[in-house]
Amino acid sequence: MPVTQAPVWNFYAGPAALPRPVLQQAQDELLDFAGTGMSVMETSHRAKPYVAVQADAAARLRELMGIPDTHRVLFLQGGATLQFAMVPLNLRRAGQPAAYVHTGEWAGKAFQEARKLGDTTLLGSSEDTRFDRIPSLGSPPEDLAYVHLTSNETVQGIQWQAWPELGDAPLVADMSSDILSRPLDVGRFGLIYAGAQKNLGPSGVTVVIVRDDLVARGPASLPTMLSYATHVKADSMYNTPPTFAIYLLREVLAWMAKEGGLEAIAARNRRKAARLYGVIDKHPDLYRGHAQREARSHMNVTFRLPDPAIEQAFLKLAEAHGLVGLAGHRSVGGCRASIYNAMPEAGVEALALFMEGFARQGA
Ligand code: PMP
Numbered sequence: 001m002p003v004t005q006a007p008v009w010n011f012y013a014g015p016a017a018l019p020r021p022v023l024q025q026a027q028d029e030l031l032d033f034a035g036t037g038m039s040v041m042e043t044s045h046r047a048k049p050y051v052a053v054q055a056d057a058a059a060r061l062r063e064l065m066g067i068p069d070t071h072r073v074l075f076l077q078g079g080a081t082l083q084f085a086m087v088p089l090n091l092r093r094a095g096q097p098a099a100y101v102h103t104g105e106w107a108g109k110a111f112q113e114a115r116k117l118g119d120t121t122l123l124g125s126s127e128d129t130r131f132d133r134i135p136s137l138g139s140p141p142e143d144l145a146y147v148h149l150t151s152n153e154t155v156q157g158i159q160w161q162a163w164p165e166l167g168d169a170p171l172v173a174d175m176s177s178d179i180l181s182r183p184l185d186v187g188r189f190g191l192i193y194a195g196a197q198k199n200l201g202p203s204g205v206t207v208v209i210v211r212d213d214l215v216a217r218g219p220a221s222l223p224t225m226l227s228y229a230t231h232v233k234a235d236s237m238y239n240t241p242p243t244f245a246i247y248l249l250r251e252v253l254a255w256m257a258k259e260g261g262l263e264a265i266a267a268r269n270r271r272k273a274a275r276l277y278g279v280i281d282k283h284p285d286l287y288r289g290h291a292q293r294e295a296r297s298h299m300n301v302t303f304r305l306p307d308p309a310i311e312q313a314f315l316k317l318a319e320a321h322g323l324v325g326l327a328g329h330r331s332v333g334g335c336r337a338s339i340y341n342a343m344p345e346a347g348v349e350a351l352a353l354f355m356e357g358f359a360r361q362g363a
Contacts, residue, residue, distance in 0.1 A: 009347035012325035013154055013300060013338040014177065014198040017347075022251040033247075041244045050243055054236065057250035064256060067186045067209060074208040074228070075236040075246050080106075080176040080195040083206065084113035087148065087172055087191065090218035090228050092118050096145040099123045099169070104131035104153030105331060110174060114148070123147060123166075131156040133292045137164055144169035146190060152178035154198070155329040157302030157336060158295045163188060170214060178299050179207070180256065181341060182266035190214050198299070199340050201249035204242040256341065265341050272339045272348040273298040279352050283359040286310075290334065304334040311335060314358060321354050 010017040033040040034049050043050045058073045067073060076082070087110075092098050098118070100111040102125035114120045121144075124135035131153060140147065147169050152159040154177040163171065170190025179194040186192065191210045197203035208228070215228045224230050230238050259265055277296060280287040280303055290302040305311045311334065318326050328334035339348055 008322040008324045009343070009350055010324055011337045011339070011343070011347075011351070013329065013336060014195070014340075015203050016198050016338055016340050017342045018201070018248070019252060019255045019342045022248065022255050025251055026248060040247045043243070045237060045240055045243050050247075053243075053247050053250055054241065057246050057253065058236075060250060060253035060257065061207065061209075064180065064253060064262060065184060065186055065209075071186060071209050071211050072215065072232050073236075074210065074231045075241055075249075076206045076208055076231060077204065077242055079203070079206055080174055080193055081109070083174070083193040083208065084110045085117065086226055086228070087146070087193070088114040088117045088120070089222055089226055091170070091172065091191070091214055092145045093217065096143050097121045097141070098145045099140060099147045101125070101135065101137065101147070101149045101164075102127060103134060103150055103156070103158055105155035105329065106153060106174060106176070107148075107150040110148055110150065126158075129292075130290075131158060132290055133295045134158065134160055137166070140166045140169065142167075146170045146172045148172045148174070150174045152176075152181075152297055152299050154300050154338075155302075155332055155336075157291050157297040157300040159297035159299065161294065170211065177338075177340075178297075180262065180265070181269050181299060183262045196245060196249055198338070199252075199342075201252050202245050204245035205249060207249075252342075268345060269298045269339070269341065272343065272345055273301065275345075275348050275352050276301045276337055276339070276355075279355045279359075283355075286359050287355065299338060299340055301337040301339065302328060302332075302334060303336075308333070317358065318351075318354060321350075323351050323354055326351075 030039055036043060036049050061073055088098055097120055098114050099121050101123050102108055102111055123140055124137040126133050126135040147166050151173050171188060172191045173189055175192050176194045177198045180199045191214060193208045196205045210228055215232050218227045218229055280289045286305060288304045305314055315327055326335050326337055328336045337351055
């Protein structure tokens with residue numbers, strides 16, 4: 001009997017909700033994948049059935065995102081966090097600093113890692129207003145190795161809504177928490193990376209999309225596993241890839257195509273975000289949105305209630321109503337509703353109604 005709806009609505013920031021039909025299919029074929037008589041987890045990564053899965057995952061990602069021929073798709077491990085190091089290790093060039101935009105928790109971590117590894121500069125920061133906006137950027141210095149930004153700050157709930165014009169330096173983006181949430185001109189970016197566990201699949205696989213000319217930049221002295229060139233040459237099979245995670249990622253991509261692709265998903269995401277921000281705006285005495293309006297994230301809706309005791313009461317009651325995972329990140333507290341692609345509008349509606357009811361009760 002297919003289970004089409006979750007018993008709870010999952011608002012965790014990541015790992016996060018996966019589309020129910022994807023989980024259902026994984027369950028159906030868990031013991032016998034594609035007539036092999038074994039699980040996809042037990043299949044050699046060099047055997048045809050699995051090789052086809054990985055190739056199809058890359059092809060589907062290309063198709064959905066419109067990735068141009070100039071860019072390679074890689075499936076790596078180590079999370080987005082390892083990319084904080086791999087990007088500067090591979091893309092920095094002698095005499096050229098790497099530039100970062102500091103918009104919150106994750107941009108800060110990427111910046112700190114790059115600083116450990118060489119010459120790094122800050123192009124802008126919104127720290128002075130507790131990362132509630134995208135900072136305006138001065139004109140960038142000449143001769144940057146690359147410019148790094150975090151397209152969506154998962155913790156603060158801040159999202160870039162337009163890309164900066166920054167001259168010739170390749171743009172590098174951590175898109176861990178909003179990849180595939182909206183159409184994107186991939187050609188504008190030198191490199192995009194994303195841990196899978198929000199919009200792409202389960203944790204354990206990291207997608208990297210990198211322009212050909214940047215792959216060759218890495219010095220020969222890099223440890224083999226830290227070099228993009230290694231993984232491009234081996235088609236992400238230099239060592240054993242996280243096969244089950246990639247299999248699920250492929251199923252998520254197939255689900256997205258069935259849902260109408262990026263335009264349809266983006267329209268749904270806009271409606272979902274508008275519904276929750278609408279409730280926040282309607283009850284400003286109770287719900288205090290963190291992000292300034294023009295920087296509001298469509299993926300992570302962050303807000304506070306008047307004091308921690310009310311927040312705790314809100315979270316407890318929400319959980320009793322089957323609304324799970326609404327506590328803010330441990331570094332900032334407050335509340336956060338993560339509404340990635342797999343969160344249906346019905347789940348957002350359930351939360352919006354709950355928030356309205358809670359506001360009425362308290363009023
Ligand atoms: N960047 C962003 C924007 C994130 O949200 C996260 C994880 N929440 C990370 C990087 C770190 O990802 P990982 O745990 O895959 O290393």
